[in-house]
Amino acid sequence: MNVLEVKDLSIQFGGLRAVDNFNMTIKKGQLYGLIGPNGAGKTTVFNMLTGVYKPTEGHIFLDGEEITGKPTIKINQMGIARTFQNIRLFGDMSVLNNVKAGLHNQIKCSLWSNLFRLPSNFKVEREMNKKAMSLLEVFGLDKFANHKAKNLPYGEQRKLEIARALATNPKLLLLDEPAAGMNPNETAELMENIRFIRDNFDMTILLIEHDMRLVSGICEELTVLNFGSVLAQGETSEVLNNPEVVKAYLGD
Amino acid sequence: MSKLKTMRQSTRKKCFILLGMLIAFGIFEILIATNTLSNQMQNLLVPMCYNIILAVSLNLVVGILGELSLGHAGFMCVGAFVGAFVSKVLGVLYPDLSKWIVFPLAFLIGGLVAAIFGLLVGFTILRLKGDYLAIVTLAAGEIIWNIFSVTYAAVDNGKIRFSLGGTNIKGLSPSAKQIATGAQGISGIDPLSSNAGVRFAIAFAITFVVVWLVLNFIHSRTGRAVQSYRDNRIAAESIGINITKYRLITIVLSAFLAGIAGVLYSHELGVISAKQEVFGYVMSINILVFVVLGGMGSTLGSIIAAVLLTVLPEWLRVLNDYRMLIYAVVLIGVMLINNNPTISSYVDAFKNKVKSLFKRKNKAKEAQ
Ligand SMILES: Nc1ncnc2c1ncn2[C@@H]1O[C@H](COP(=O)(O)OP(=O)(O)OP(=O)(O)O)[C@@H](O)[C@H]1O
Ligand SMILES: [Mg+2]
Numbered sequence: 001m002n003v004l005e006v007k008d009l010s011i012q013f014g015g016l017r018a019v020d021n022f023n024m025t026i027k028k029g030q031l032y033g034l035i036g037p038n039g040a041g042k043t044t045v046f047n048m049l050t051g052v053y054k055p056t057e058g059h060i061f062l063d064g065e066e067i068t069g070k071p072t073i074k075i076n077q078m079g080i081a082r083t084f085q086n087i088r089l090f091g092d093m094s095v096l097n098n099v100k101a102g103l104h105n106q107i108k109c110s111l112w113s114n115l116f117r118l119p120s121n122f123k124v125e126r127e128m129n130k131k132a133m134s135l136l137e138v139f140g141l142d143k144f145a146n147h148k149a150k151n152l153p154y155g156e157q158r159k160l161e162i163a164r165a166l167a168t169n170p171k172l173l174l175l176d177e178p179a180a181g182m183n184p185n186e187t188a189e190l191m192e193n194i195r196f197i198r199d200n201f202d203m204t205i206l207l208i209e210h211d212m213r214l215v216s217g218i219c220e221e222l223t224v225l226n227f228g229s230v231l232a233q234g235e236t237s238e239v240l241n242n243p244e245v246v247k248a249y250l251g252d
Numbered sequence: 253m254s255k256l257k258t259m260r261q262s263t264r265k266k267c268f269i270l271l272g273m274l275i276a277f278g279i280f281e282i283l284i285a286t287n288t289l290s291n292q293m294q295n296l297l298v299p300m301c302y303n304i305i306l307a308v309s310l311n312l313v314v315g316i317l318g319e320l321s322l323g324h325a326g327f328m329c330v331g332a333f334v335g336a337f338v339s340k341v342l343g344v345l346y347p348d349l350s351k352w353i354v355f356p357l358a359f360l361i362g363g364l365v366a367a368i369f370g371l372l373v374g375f376t377i378l379r380l381k382g383d384y385l386a387i388v389t390l391a392a393g394e395i396i397w398n399i400f401s402v403t404y405a406a407v408d409n410g411k412i413r414f415s416l417g418g419t420n421i422k423g424l425s426p427s428a429k430q431i432a433t434g435a436q437g438i439s440g441i442d443p444l445s446s447n448a449g450v451r452f453a454i455a456f457a458i459t460f461v462v463v464w465l466v467l468n469f470i471h472s473r474t475g476r477a478v479q480s481y482r483d484n485r486i487a488a489e490s491i492g493i494n495i496t497k498y499r500l501i502t503i504v505l506s507a508f509l510a511g512i513a514g515v516l517y518s519h520e521l522g523v524i525s526a527k528q529e530v531f532g533y534v535m536s537i538n539i540l541v542f543v544v545l546g547g548m549g550s551t552l553g554s555i556i557a558a559v560l561l562t563v564l565p566e567w568l569r570v571l572n573d574y575r576m577l578i579y580a581v582v583l584i585g586v587m588l589i590n591n592n593p594t595i596s597s598y599v600d601a602f603k604n605k606v607k608s609l610f611k612r613k614n615k616a617k618e619a620q
Binding site: 050052071072073076077081082084088089090091092093097100101102104105107108109111114115116117121124125128146164165167168 | 261465468469472473474475476477479480482483484486487488489490491492493494495501549
């Protein structure tokens with residue numbers, strides 16, 4: 001079954017066609033990579049998938065349902081969660097509260113029960129704490145639960161963003177350069193984390209990454225973008241050996 | 253173990269603040285009962301209370317939602333006038349009605365009408381941010397007190413009559429009872445009690461409940477949604493939080509509480525008039541000073557700053573002429589300190605040291 005189907009997606013910024021006629025299909029449970037040189041339009045694709053940008057042309061289907069042009073909030077509620085290339089955590093909130101904010105639409109109670117501390121408020125807090133701690137444990141972040149998010153080391157911040165995205169219980173998880181700024185050890189750990197999420201959370205994952213070890217290590221299929229258009233698409237080893245791709249990456 | 257700790261942290265903070273308030277209240281009541289408190293100080297107790305309410309409610313918008321509002325006194329103005337109006341009108345129409353019905357109604361209606369004004373302002377600023385928002389809230393605050401400065405109200409033959417034209421209502425019968433008189437406002441508002449101790453007790457009870465509600469709000473699912481908007485709007489949207497809704501909720505709640513403070517204010521003073529100094533932007537900025545001095549986002553800080561800045565000007569009467577000047581200098585100082593990474597890292601280190609001292613003490617206790 002296809003979790004994500006993108007058809008003829010394009011976007012125009014003034015004179016620049018940042019993404020042109022982009023097509024992609026991701027099956028349930030797949031670990032899919034989106035790669036390409038700087039400025040190729042990868043993040044722009046993410047922004048269109050999550051409703052941050054409205055595509056000029058084309059269609060996006062999530063689980064067969066059209067989500068093109070829907071607002072970001074709605075798209076998240078329908079099942080796409082993401083992380084950001086330039087980390088966007090809730091810096092002044094605790095690590096735990098970042099994840100609990102992610103649980104906002106999963107575990108609910110009314111404003112009145114918050115204000116007057118009705119029993120449902122305590123029940124929700126208990127459930128949220130439990131769920132959030134178990135998500136933090138996946139990334140070894142539970143020991144930082146009470147720290148402010150902005151005080152975490154860089155690599156841990158990236159992981160916290162993933163934990164927060166997972167908290168929204170998505171069908172599809174989008175990771176924008178999750179290994180950026182990590183050392184080889186941290187990257188190896190992250191690869192384990194990503195595999196673990198896919199296997200244990202039954203997740204479909206699309207990731208953008210420049211680190212070729214990570215890409216070749218965990219991605220099953222790839223799409224290569226170059227100047228906004230698809231250069232190659234298919235199984236990872238094939239795509240990486242494609243002479244066109246090698247040329248785009250290494251230059252002439 | 254760590255789970256338990258995380259659950260306790262916010263609750264512990266809350267208990268600390270509420271307990272502190274209760275203790276302070278107890279001390280003041282004893283001082284009143286034993287007549288050790290100067291008259292001047294006694295007169296400051298209720299103002300302390302409404303200033304605390306104003307500070308913690310503005311902190312919701314400025315510190316928790318992260319948006320600059322310069323019209324908070326406007327909502328207080330609504331509460332002051334509507335609350336006074338309700339208790340005066342009820343006094344005229346139903347002279348036998350118990351105070352225990354009239355005053356709660358005054359607080360409730362005063363707060364609710366202020367909340368409606370909050371909703372209106374909230375809707376107009378839906379798409380605004382930053383400087384624009386500050387300007388619009390400033391204007392909204394000015395509009396509000398100006399509306400009340402041209403409002404006339406009277407009870408005539410059991411009917412309530414209004415005029416918004418800046419002149420008194422035409423064709424009033426001689427037996428009519430004037431309630432609001434334009435720029436002169438409303439006078440002869442019954443005090444909550446003639447006994448200073450009781451008045452303070454009522455004001456304190458209201459303040460206590462308000463602080464409890466505010467703390468509950470901040471440390472809850474709703475509060476987290478609001479703070480996520482403050483910290484990163486795009487990320488908040490990306491995790492499916494309906495930011496428009498939570499923005500409105502915060503602004504309305506804040507306006508409601510400011511309205512409550514206003515009702516307290518008008519019943520304490522007995523006479524109110526819609527004037528720039530009392531309900532205009534000067535007052536809004538005074539309230540903002542509480543919040544900024546207390547450290548934006550900190551409820552405890554807002555409370556302490558509100559108390560200190562209520563008492564200090566009275567103690568330093570001599571300096572009163574320079575008050576606004578001193579405020580300005582202090583504000584600039586605080587802003588500079590907050591925005592200076594070196595200084596704020598020193599402050600953080602100091603805070604951590606104090607915290608670890610407490611922790612060690614606790615551990616030592618546990619070991620015993
Ligand atoms: N809002 C925008 N307005 C105008 N141009 C934009 C906008 N967003 C992106 N672009 C342009 O679109 C192109 C693709 O940008 P994008 O951020 O998608 O690249 P990327 O593949 O993610 O690159 P990197 O690997 O550096 O992150 C760039 O030329 C960029 O300048
Ligand atoms: Mg990018």
